Amino acid sequence: MNWNDWILGNEVTIRLGFFFGIFAIMATWEMLSPCRPLSVSKGARWASNLGLVVLNSLVLRLLFPAAAVGIAALAQQQGWGLLNYYAVPFGLSAVISVVTMDLVIYLQHVMVHAVPVLWRLHRVHHADLDYDVTTGARFHTLEIILSMLIKFATILLLGPPVVAVVIFEVLLNATAMFNHSNIQLPAGLDRVLRWFLVTPDMHRVHHSVEDDETNSNFGFSLTWWDRLFGTYRDQPRAGHQGMTIGIHNYRDPKQVNRLPGMLALPFIGRISGYTINRRQWSSHDER
Numbered sequence: 001m002n003w004n005d006w007i008l009g010n011e012v013t014i015r016l017g018f019f020f021g022i023f024a025i026m027a028t029w030e031m032l033s034p035c036r037p038l039s040v041s042k043g044a045r046w047a048s049n050l051g052l053v054v055l056n057s058l059v060l061r062l063l064f065p066a067a068a069v070g071i072a073a074l075a076q077q078q079g080w081g082l083l084n085y086y087a088v089p090f091g092l093s094a095v096i097s098v099v100t101m102d103l104v105i106y107l108q109h110v111m112v113h114a115v116p117v118l119w120r121l122h123r124v125h126h127a128d129l130d131y132d133v134t135t136g137a138r139f140h141t142l143e144i145i146l147s148m149l150i151k152f153a154t155i156l157l158l159g160p161p162v163v164a165v166v167i168f169e170v171l172l173n174a175t176a177m178f179n180h181s182n183i184q185l186p187a188g189l190d191r192v193l194r195w196f197l198v199t200p201d202m203h204r205v206h207h208s209v210e211d212d213e214t215n216s217n218f219g220f221s222l223t224w225w226d227r228l229f230g231t232y233r234d235q236p237r238a239g240h241q242g243m244t245i246g247i248h249n250y251r252d253p254k255q256v257n258r259l260p261g262m263l264a265l266p267f268i269g270r271i272s273g274y275t276i277n278r279r280q281w282s283s284h285d286e287r
């Protein structure tokens with residue numbers, strides 16, 4: 001049995017192992033030394049957030065039994081995708097794959113903030129009234145399906161090694177749990193890590209109710225894209241203790257922190273969240 005077959009056969013176990021391991025570490029860490037006090041009952045919030053994770057996992061398994069690794073194996077067999085076509089050496093192609101897939105996630109994240117209908121879906125991630133390890137995994141089922149289709153398209157065009165797809169998925173899952181944790185790293189460590197890795201303080205800015213703060217720090221793993229494309233913001237104006245987490249006007253815990261309300265969230269309210277046509281230009285801005 002070769003390496004690819006082993007990964008394909010054990011993909012679910014590998015991913016679940018990392019998920020539970022890192023979840024346990026971050027959950028313990030934020031319990032022992034929380035950055036902010038929680039405002040909603042943790043038990044009910046966790047049941048809803050994790051309930052959504054279970055629902056999403058089941059739907060993905062039913063809709064896409066082959067998963068991303070299956071698509072990568074197919075592309076490899078058929079010689080589809082840039083990296084398969086040009087027979088790039090394994091190590092280089094693995095690095096290119098992980099970095100490129102992270103860039104695609106960044107661009108996708110900017111897109112779901114900019115396009116009103118997609119923002120409706122992504123609102124579910126942002127409407128959480130608290131910010132902790134479970135926030136990192138709560139996405140509306142339709143956004144998860146959209147995400148998976150974009151990932152399939154990326155894999156078919158890129159032709160990444162199967163191992164790189166597993167590394168990417170484990171890494172994305174691990175960094176999402178890490179940077180949504182209700183913890184605060186020592187300032188010096190936070191600064192150094194931020195040169196390449198998104199830290200809890202950096203991503204917390206993105207969960208602010210303030211529009212300009214929400215529309216910054218879109219990266220999930222690498223911080224380079226925000227720095228390169230100009231969406232980086234260092235700290236929230238009100239500070240990490242003073243800032244408000246969530247979305248203006250969506251503050252009812254029944255709606256935003258209970259599973260039925262969360263699933264209904266994309267279908268309520270007026271469309272008003274188009275970031276680009278709301279931008280105000282002042283005279284000293286560059287055009």
Ligand SMILES: [Zn+2]
Nearest residue numbers: 109113122206
């Ligand atoms: Zn977002």
Ligand SMILES: [Zn+2]
Nearest residue numbers: 125136180203
């Ligand atoms: Zn987030």
